[in-house]
Amino acid sequence: MSRCETMPYRSIGICLKPGQPQLGEVVRTLKVWLEDRDYDVLLGPQAADAVEETGLDRSDLAEQVDLMVVLGGDGTLLAVARLIGHRRVPILGVNLGTLGFLAEISQEEMFETLEEVLAGRFHREQRMRLEVRVHRDGAVVGEYLALNDAVIAKTGISRLLDLEARADGVEVTAYHADGLIVSTPTGSSAYSLSAGGPLVLPGFEAVLLTPICPHTLTQRPLVLPADSGVEIRVHQTHEGDVRLTVDGQVGCEVREGDFVSARRSEHPVELLVPPDRNRFEVMRRKLRWGER
Amino acid sequence: MSRCETMPYRSIGICLKPGQPQLGEVVRTLKVWLEDRDYDVLLGPQAADAVEETGLDRSDLAEQVDLMVVLGGDGTLLAVARLIGHRRVPILGVNLGTLGFLAEISQEEMFETLEEVLAGRFHREQRMRLEVRVHRDGAVVGEYLALNDAVIAKTGISRLLDLEARADGVEVTAYHADGLIVSTPTGSSAYSLSAGGPLVLPGFEAVLLTPICPHTLTQRPLVLPADSGVEIRVHQTHEGDVRLTVDGQVGCEVREGDFVSARRSEHPVELLVPPDRNRFEVMRRKLRWGER
Amino acid sequence: MSRCETMPYRSIGICLKPGQPQLGEVVRTLKVWLEDRDYDVLLGPQAADAVEETGLDRSDLAEQVDLMVVLGGDGTLLAVARLIGHRRVPILGVNLGTLGFLAEISQEEMFETLEEVLAGRFHREQRMRLEVRVHRDGAVVGEYLALNDAVIAKTGISRLLDLEARADGVEVTAYHADGLIVSTPTGSSAYSLSAGGPLVLPGFEAVLLTPICPHTLTQRPLVLPADSGVEIRVHQTHEGDVRLTVDGQVGCEVREGDFVSARRSEHPVELLVPPDRNRFEVMRRKLRWGER
Amino acid sequence: MSRCETMPYRSIGICLKPGQPQLGEVVRTLKVWLEDRDYDVLLGPQAADAVEETGLDRSDLAEQVDLMVVLGGDGTLLAVARLIGHRRVPILGVNLGTLGFLAEISQEEMFETLEEVLAGRFHREQRMRLEVRVHRDGAVVGEYLALNDAVIAKTGISRLLDLEARADGVEVTAYHADGLIVSTPTGSSAYSLSAGGPLVLPGFEAVLLTPICPHTLTQRPLVLPADSGVEIRVHQTHEGDVRLTVDGQVGCEVREGDFVSARRSEHPVELLVPPDRNRFEVMRRKLRWGER
Secondary structure (H helix, E strand, O other): OEEEOOOOOOEEEEEEOOOOHHHHHHHHHHHHHHHHOOOEEEEOHHHHHHOOOOOOOHHHHHHHOOEEEEEEOHHHHHHHHHHHOOOOOOEEEEEOOOOOOOOOEEOOOHHHHHHHHHOOOOEEEEEOOEEEEEEEOOEEEEEEEEOOEEEEEEOOOOOOEEEEEEEOOEEEEEEEEOEEEEEOOHHHHOHHHHOOOOEEOEOEOEEEEEEEOOOOOOOOOEEEEOOOOEEEEEEEOOOOOEEEEEOOOEEEEEOOOOEEEEEEOOOOEEEEEOOOOOHHHHHHHHHOOOOO | OEEOOOOOOOEEEEEEOOOOHHHHHHHHHHHHHHHHOOOEEEEOHHHHHHOOOOOOOHHHHHHHOOEEEEEEOHHHHHHHHHHHOOOOOOEEEEEOOOOOOOOOEEHHHHHHHHHHHHOOOOEEEEEOOEEEEEEEOOEEEEEEEEOOEEEEEEOOOOOOEEEEEEEOOEEEEEEEEOEEEEEOOHHHHOHHHHOOOOEEOEOEOEEEEEEEOOOOOOOOOEEEEOOOOEEEEEEEOOOOOEEEEEOOOEEEEEOOOOEEEEEEOOOOEEEEEOOOOOHHHHHHHHHOOOOO | OEEEOOOOOOEEEEEEOOOOHHHHHHHHHHHHHHHHOOOEEEEOHHHHHHOOOOOOOHHHHHHHOOEEEEEEOHHHHHHHHHHHOOOOOOEEEEEOOOOOOOOOEEHHHHHHHHHHHHOOOOEEEEEOOEEEEEEEOOEEEEEEEEOOEEEEEEOOOOOOEEEEEEEOOEEEEEEEEOEEEEEOOHHHHOHHHHOOOOEEOEOEOEEEEEEEOOOOOOOOOEEEEOOOOEEEEEEEOOOOOEEEEEOOOEEEEEOOOOEEEEEEOOOOEEEEEOOOOOHHHHHHHHHOOOOO | OEEEOOOOOOEEEEEEOOOOHHHHHHHHHHHHHHHHOOOEEEEOHHHHHHOOOOOOOHHHHHHHOOEEEEEEOHHHHHHHHHHHOOOOOOEEEEEOOOOOOOOOEEHHHHHHHHHHHHOOOOEEEEEOOEEEEEEEOOEEEEEEEEOOEEEEEEOOOOOOEEEEEEEOOEEEEEEEEOEEEEEOOHHHHOHHHHOOOOEEOEOEOEEEEEEEOOOOOOOOOEEEEOOOOEEEEEEEOOOOOEEEEEOOOEEEEEOOOOEEEEEEOOOOEEEEEOOOOOHHHHHHHHHOOOOO
């Protein structure tokens, strides 16, 4: 699930949460700290804005770095993971506010942590992603990488939707629900949990199908093997628009008759985590899981 | 909860589910059947269209009848109940397709049932309603009667909402959720059930607060006395529009800082039900409740 | 739900949690404090033991006092409520450790609270109870008053049970489950909540039927009016013993063919509560309800 | 997950559900049918009783056959799987009454199915099992193979238990609950589902921890990788006996301070299944999963 190795980083990217220009000082200090240690530092657009420099276009940035430091929360990290796409660039998430599921390092721990990371003492934890596609009339009209989840749901007043799920070409079940969440283990502590799904150890590989407010009493969340080829067909939309939303951030319209496919991507995200960290502790601290 | 009395109906309204012009024959036959028995028959707009007559405006209709026969499903009955408003007009719901929670009588049983109803042998079951208001800057900007529920939720991609509930002026709890359902016992088998709420015997009086996909592990559905003055304040909308939706059919926008009040209306709906019917059987048949 | 009145208490009972002889000092101080104010003080057996006096028999005690101070937790208060039976003796619950749902007053607040109580400034909150009976071959073989709940469940390895519920003589549903909890609103935050039941505002009157681990996907908790005459018939016990347990403390065996009846007792418990207390706050503090 | 191969069966065992002596005719017919095709037929004790022959001791039987036909339901198949232990004997489950999750073949399909099986046209579906051990003072005092689940729970009136779970030596969470179910994917449609656990595709490999009636609002079912070394420590038993129950059939006492370990056995069970069967259909038919 994870392995520890010498990581000869040379070029390090810094990405900043949008709308935080007041964090220029943090970016500047981090940049100087890294340059003092002879690393090339490349800034994403928000980070560049915050220090009033000219940054790189986001996709150029992902192309040119071999380590990405993300200053922000889980949302920023999800966006950066999408930006990195199929490249194998490890991510270190530094949360600027409250502890994140993905951005586990606090601002106070940042430099101490970076010493460890640059010395190759951090693990690279592989997190599986889903390759999500929207199919219409034989063509692919949308394509996404999901680290948390792909949600098919309505946007209007009436939320009810008729969906049918297949796995590896075989009928699984029909959903008469507000929507359906196709989630990774990483996403199991996010929206899927709110909808009644189980916690799945991040790092484990599996696909979860969690219905949102099923209008039948007999639906339950389902856990499938990671390599299941899942297909969700939109049977009836009643009225209003149906959307696919990936990681709560991007997506597209889905029409009656379209189907959404989701399968494990060959390109996991690599998160940098301390070698001795208890993987359950983040869940306990974030969720107050099991607290009395 | 119900009482049986001689009901001197004189003027009977017929309402038809919209978009069913092919049901002209049913409307015509029912009209003739009633007129043969010396009742005045008044048609709502859809029923009039179906028999190519000129119908009454809906609110005029409600004003002039003392019994309303609804041909359609639960949705049609919810709309007619709203139309009747504060008037005390009993409703007989005839479902044209599958059994409804509210429209319990099938088309086959219609005439036999009407004989009983007109002979005063049916019960009038009182179903409590909620008087729902949206308050903004000291003014009421929306006002509704809910027989099933009032739902506060987002319409956009990001569904997360911060709400605060008060009852009789006292803080109840805060919701960090996709939305909140304020439901009557009648509505307990509808959307609230999908969101994890309990079944409440229709005819009982209570108010349910059922959160939709709460993003905290510690939320649970709450049952309050029927006379609780519930207030829901919209604290933070994050992004996108928040809407109040009543009975899944009507509603309005709710803005940050608005609050929605809900309290038992003094004007229950009166449903006509057979004197000997088992009130749990409809739930069992509709929900497959308890089925193995 | 509650009312405030001048309460001419003369004789005050003190009950102590069993197995706490080290609390002699608390009992002694309280006794002296009350006697200094000219109240007669009567001690229950545990309280008497703790101060090495001779106490009254428990039922004599209940007969002779017009206010009962309970030093202990919710468990002790449940036992004292049972002891009081049909008498109208208000109870003040002082928790010796952590906050209770019923024993809301802390040891530090005890004397200050008693000043208020004795001055008649506390509310008497009525809490409905269930009169629970086990019927066998036409005879009543067990009879109890439940402030929290009556649980029908197995005691052996195999936990599965077939039950049938009726309300007011009408079939409600069948349960194929580990057991069934018949709960008051007071009990809704106890075992029923663990089994997935809703929170019901204590002070409201209703009866909850919450199945324990139903082996069918279609079961849901049910809320009935307080005056429903509930009957639970034990259809099949498979193997092992079935027991009725009241408030987690007392009970008896239930055999195949027996039925358990539960209806609102005419004798509620009266809890003394501060006039200005927020009834939801105890739930929030005890359950971390709604906490993020 | 499954593979198809020529299976040169020579010696076939027949096991019968206990307490079904009236099924002598089925056993006799099956025995003759197999002997006519030159297979050696060995009978388990119940099957032998039913035809008034002398059968083999159960463990001798498992030693000597290379295919086991089980006549009964899921319970009988669970018991036979335990009997087979570490041996690699494929099982064909024939249900004598209602469809089973494991005993999928009906009595009517038996001979037709056997033709296919003996021709090597059935799949051997591997179902992971858990090796479950009870540890006390450094010694193993109980050891079991679980195909469905291992349940740690109380047998007395008070059901509350304090447990602590660890995985691979690391603290997972604490449970304040009626008990804990450690389940395989095969067991996910059994007791774990009743307690709120997710469905996991049988044939997938994973371990589920599902608490029974957790007395904290923050517990959720957890899915772990199949190779997790799970340990459950019994911290406090309050009062009454704690038992480990494996597959609802066998088990032993667990004392305060004991711990129960569960890890994937190297010896899965091999179920014979038709090559073209939809693995979700059994779940749908048995559970009415997703039914409206």
